[in-house]
Amino acid sequence: MTVLIVHGLLREHDREVLDRLDTPVHPRMVAVGALAAAVSEAPDSGLTADDAVAHLDLLVALAADVPVLPLPLGTTAPDDDAVREEMLTPAADQLEQQLAAVADLVEVRVDLAFDTDAVVAEISHDDPEIERLARRSRAPGAGMAERMALGEAVAGRVADVEIALVDEWTAELTGLAERAVVLSADEQVRRTAFCLRRGRLADADAAVARLRQAAAGRAEVEYVGPLPLYSFLDDLPRAPEPEPPSRWGW
């Protein structure tokens, strides 16, 4: 039995964008009213990592040109009628509002992968507490407990320094963005997503070029986008919650 993968939702009048796509997945449109879904047939053997990459490539290609609401990989429907009648129609008003809300917006991400050894070297000198813990970890009889205590103290200071640097380096980009959110912040990579108006993408590129210069020697910069607004979907308009039923069933 054929199963459809539903990749994303878009406006029906943007349907011609599918003809211009040069992606491994060649979706077709299933539309009802002003809404459309980009769908393709699921492979018989189940989805693989390649399908995950192809799914994202498709959504990225769509988002470069038109507003798109991404669906999680593995969102399926049995046929076109199910997409129209059970997926698009019941939530049509809300989905149309959400597409209107994302019409002029895209997401870019900046990953800062710190050279933690350089940061450690920077912060460890002239820090009496680190010197004390380092001395203790090297003392005769010292073991795992002493090394962990030293490492934990250093990790705290590394985090403080890296947070301050990220704030400083991304300040210009944050100023250009409608919203920004920190997606991950471990000691190796600090990832921030920025919601941008399409027209500000060139400004963002220039800001990231300056960010790269500022971070040179201390952090590698990965700059990704434009993506669908993956990190800001919670901000989109939602249908009001249904009233709780009366205890009397009225």
Added chain:
Amino acid sequence: MTMASVNRAPRPSSLADVLDVVLDKGIVIDAYVRVAVVGIELLTIDARIVIASVDTYLRFAEAVNRLDLQPSDQVAGLPGLMDEMREGGAAAKTRGALSGAKEKAQEVMSSITGRGSDEDEDKEEDGEERESSREERGVPASRRPRSRR
């Protein structure tokens, strides 16, 4: 096209980051989310946090000791000596509790990486400060697949 835009990648470069996006994020429409994904291993998030913390702390400790901030024989007079004696006592008390945590962490680490715990034990017994590159430990913590929220 400017140089800056050339340096903007269209999507995340690592498969783990791609999976993080396409599996965890997106508009969910009730009754039509049937994730059927094969060949993608999702690790237990709790285990990865343990590994990441232990790995990080030990790596930082080694990094600081490589810096050789101060010769270990430079103890600041009697107060420093007293300090070290007190620390030695406290360390002995806490070592028992921490060794249990360490064993647990090693079990989890072994189950995930396939490496036995003997290597770490040997390292500690020998007192060697072996360089622990990230490559030895496989994919960095931030690049491993993340579980759903």
